[in-house]
Structure formats: structure tokens, C-alpha cells
Amino acid sequence: xxxxxxxxxxxxxxxxxxxxxxxxxxxxxxxxxxxxxxxxxxxxxxxxxxxxxxxxxxxxxxxxxxxxxxxxxxxxxxxxxxxxxxxxxxxxxxxxxxxxxxxx
Numbered sequence: 081x082x083x084x085x086x087x088x089x090x091x092x093x094x095x096x097x098x099x100x101x102x103x104x105x106x107x108x109x110x111x112x113x114x115x116x117x118x119x120x121x122x123x124x125x126x127x128x129x130x131x132x133x134x135x136x137x138x139x140x141x142x143x144x145x146x147x148x149x150x151x152x153x154x155x156x157x158x159x160x161x162x163x164x165x166x167x168x169x170x171x172x173x174x175x176x177x178x179x180x181x182x183x184x
Contacts, residue, residue: 108168110157113142118160125153135178 110119114130121128125148132145146155159168 108163110173111144113140115157120158120160122156122158123154124156125150126155128155135176137174 109116111130115121121130123146127147127149129145130142132143133141134145136143144155148154
């Protein structure tokens with residue numbers, strides 16, 4: 081599973097990112113002011129900042145900002161070994177499109 085966003089012409093600020101199971105309602109954080117739980121950044125053709133402070137999720141101090149720099153560019157976060165869609169079938173994350181000048 082990869083979490084991707086291909087937003088052309090805008091920067092994205094991502095706040096708290098978590099993968100959540102539907103039945104047990106257990107949460108596996110992906111980003112809490114930095115990447116956690118062995119999630120890896122596999123993004124391509126982007127300028128990204130994992131410590132953005134310009135636009136953040138309420139209650140957090142940092143966010144991910146992403147600006148697409150080439151065709152097909154995307155924020156791509158690779159899940160840790162052993163995590164499958166069967167174990168964590170639902171992904172939730174917040175995103176906000178903001179003017180590039182405000183994205184930090």
C-alpha cells in the first residue's frame with residue numbers, strides 16, 4: 081500500500097496521518113510530526129518538507145509539505161514490512177491545498 085497524492089500546481093500540507101482498522105478501531109500512526117512506525121518516504125519528482133510549520137493539523141507542531149516538481153510526481157509513503165491491507169484496510173489522512181508561497 082502506498083499513500084499517494086498527485087496535486088499539480090499546488091502545495092499540500094499533510095497533518096496527522098494514520099492507518100486505521102475498521103473493526104478494532106486500532107490506529108497505527110504514520111506521521112506524528114515526523115514519519116514513525118518504520119514508514120518510509122518513497123516520494124518522487126517533488127520537493128518535500130517533513131518539518132513544515134506554516135500549515136499544520138490542529139494540535140500538531142509540524143506537517144508534511146509537498147510541491148510537485150515534475151510530471152507524475154507524488155508523495156509516496158511505503159508501509160513497513162508485515163503490514164498488509166488485510167490487517168489495516170483503511171487509510172485516513174488530512175490534507176490541505178494552499179498557495180505555494182504559504183507552504184513553507
